């Protein structure tokens with residue numbers, strides 16, 4: 105019956121539900137996109153490595169660290185390995201920029217000196233070829249592992265394994281290519297680098313034994329916060345920093361950063377969702393408005409129905425069901441529109457599309473509730489009409 | 499044996515004090531099963547007020563109205579609605595069909611409220627339309643039908659629920675004389691062949707002439723009550739609706 109009444113007034117019914125459609129669509133789109141952003145950031149953080157801490161020299165300047173501070177040494181690395189049980193893997197690194205050349209192709213990229221533990225800590229998997237062997241790491245052989253980007257730029261479709269390339273002034277043999285991690289949320293190409301043994305890098309590229317950054321991963325089951333405190337204590341002692349003086353290095357907890365970012369995007373998602381929910385309420389008021397007009401316009405119809413034998417409750421139910429049907433129809437259309445819109449936007453912004461059953465069910469329920477809440481008053485008004493007066497209404 | 503309708507000294511008063519209107523001022527009337535009563539009288543004499551009470555759309559201020567032995571004056575809104583649903587059929591001056599709703603759907607409406615299942619509803623509504631000669635217009639909308647046709651659909655809607663009484667307040671008031679006569683002949687036929695009890699308000703003596711009995715109102719009272727034709731004996735007693 106409600107469906108029939110709505111069909112008889114298709115255009116108006118559509119306009120009535122427009123408020124709900126837009127309300128639900130924006131809730132769905134906002135929450136879905138917000139979650140996509142959160143997921144994307146979380147992905148990036150975990151792509152950096154699990155339980156990873158990064159130790160860099162220089163005082164914490166909030167935005168990066170000053171570069172003037174004293175670098176780390178191999179002794180520092182050994183001390184961490186031996187004296188901090190909260191740390192499972194230690195990966196000393198040193199990095200710079202360099203031009204890679206193969207045949208007539210060349211590509212400017214980042215060059216990192218490190219060993220296999222770097223691959224562990226940063227969650228890099230070898231796609232093609234093999235990792236460094238002990239001899240290569242210990243004696244600083246001229247071998248290198250390519251990220252996907254330099255591989256593509258230098259070799260195109262061909263296999264680089266066993267080929268000789270020149271990185272800066274070093275001529276080295278390609279032993280592996282890494283699996284691609286793609287572009288991060290912040291637009292950075294994570295695959296654009298070349299890896300060589302740390303000793304090779306120090307001897308033949310940087311010309312010193314400095315270690316620019318130490319990546320460590322906390323032991324399974326140990327809170328990264330504990331590892332962080334242990335590392336700070338050890339390094340303060342090794343670098344002879346007096347009590348009360350500031351650290352001249354920073355131990356960054358990547359998980360912590362990830363959590364902060366997730367919290368922020370989560371709050372933003374909730375906020376946007378709430379704003380959208382308000383527009384859904386406004387849509388509900390639109391339904392009430394139209395239903396009130398409908399009650400007045402259909403006074404005579406109500407009179408006829410009552411004369412024929414409709415009780416007050418039957419009339420109430422009829423109008424309530426109409427209002428709920430309208431808002432639920434609006435809800436369903438809104439869900440479809442919201443999913444479609446957020447899918448398009450997610451594609452445009454290169455975010456993962458994470459539609460949640462909870463938001464969908466929630467908006468559906470909410471739109472039905474809007475129908476009940478805003479439909480009740482007009483329906484009640486209709487039910488209270490006096491049949492004789494309603495019949496006489498012009 | 500109790501009559502179909504027993505009305506004893508009913509009053510209907512609108513307003514209070516200065517503005518008090520005595521629309522009905524002591525009306526007593528019995529209607530038997532199978533009768534066809536025409537209610538006449540000048541404008542404002544209380545005819546519609548009487549019909550509204552008879553039709554359980556309203557209750558009297560004082561007095562007693564029993565429909566099939568049930569005292570109406572004490573019933574609440576919902577019970578009155580149920581009485582209308584099961585015992586009464588209405589035909590109005592202004593037809594009062596639901597707009598943008600086909601003739602068939604209009605006729606199904608009373609059965610919908612009675613909770614009759616869909617297929618039976620369809621069949622009975624079609625049958626009722628057939629009896630007013632409009633089976634071939636079942637899927638027409640009211641605005642695609644002439645006034646006379648609309649009124650016939652309204653009559654079909656009134657009789658589809660097999661009511662004890664059909665109440666018609668000036669059913670020919672909006673129709674020309676040819677259409678009016680068609681409607682009257684239809685009502686007479688329903689009364690004679692289906693033995694449906696009819697109470698009808700009319701201004702025109704020509705229309706009243708079709709009825710078995712004419713009751714004239716003046717200032718809220720019955721001034722004359724004349725029988726023109728007897729009720730055929732086989733219409734008395736048991737309700738015939740079940741034979742429809």
Ligand SMILES: Nc1ncnc2c1ncn2[C@@H]1O[C@H](COP(=O)(O)OP(=O)(O)O)[C@@H](O)[C@H]1O
Pocket residue numbers: 512513519520521539540541542543544545546547548
């Ligand atoms: N709802 C009402 N409120 C006040 N007065 C009314 C109402 N309905 C009818 N009346 C008055 O009752 C009297 C009888 O009206 P009605 O039964 O409609 O007369 P009729 O149908 O014979 O023309 C009239 O004086 C009318 O003004």
Ligand SMILES: [Mg+2]
Pocket residue numbers: 545546
């Ligand atoms: Mg009248």
